[in-house]
Amino acid sequence: MKKNRAATPEIIDNLRRVFQVITEYSKTAEKTSGITGPQLWALKILAKTSPLRVSELAHQMYLRPATVVGILDRLEGKGLVTRTRSKEDRRAIDLNLTEKGKDVVAKAPEVAQVMLIRGLEELTDEQFTKVSEGMDLLVRILGADAITPQPLHSA
Structure with missing residues (x-):
């Protein structure tokens, strides 16, 4: 069976479009909020459903917990997120937005x-x-x- 290769340029162009839009959204997020796209995504999730645990945030971001910990370290360093010991389970850590974090989310794209x-x-x-x-x-x-x-x- 002969394959139709006429669509190859369109497939390549569509891949370029996907990369371009992701890059542009990330640049816009960084320019307007001062944080990366993944950091902003984490903040937006926390704004909707905090407090959350790292494992739940990782699940909602479709990332591994270790990757999310790195994102949280940077957000905490910027004063946008807090980690506090859970009152229900002393072994667990709850993630919450700070007021500064809430302000970033409110203004972010x-x-x-x-x-x-x-x-x-x-x-x-x-x-x-x-x-x-x-x-x-x-x-x-x-x-x-x-x-x-x-x-x-x-x-």
Whole structure:
């Protein structure tokens, strides 16, 4: 069976568009809020549902807890997040926004990750499966199967 290669330029252009929009959203977030896209994403989640535990924040960000700890370290260093021992479970740490963190969220633009998740949630099951399978193929084509995913942000 002969494959139709006429769509190859459009596939490459669409990949470029995806990278460009992620980069632009991250640059806008950094310019307006002074923090990276992933940091802003963490703040926006905490603004909606704090207090949270690191594991729950990591789950909502689709990241590993160790990656989220690094993001939280930087946010805490900027005075945007606090970590306090839980009153219900003394072994657990609760994450909350500071007033400064709330101000940053109120003035900040949307982040690409939130738009991506919202868009994926709105897809039909068939569309979602097509996107998932296409992304799996793309990862294999690029030989990226073994790469540990990192947060989306500009270079």
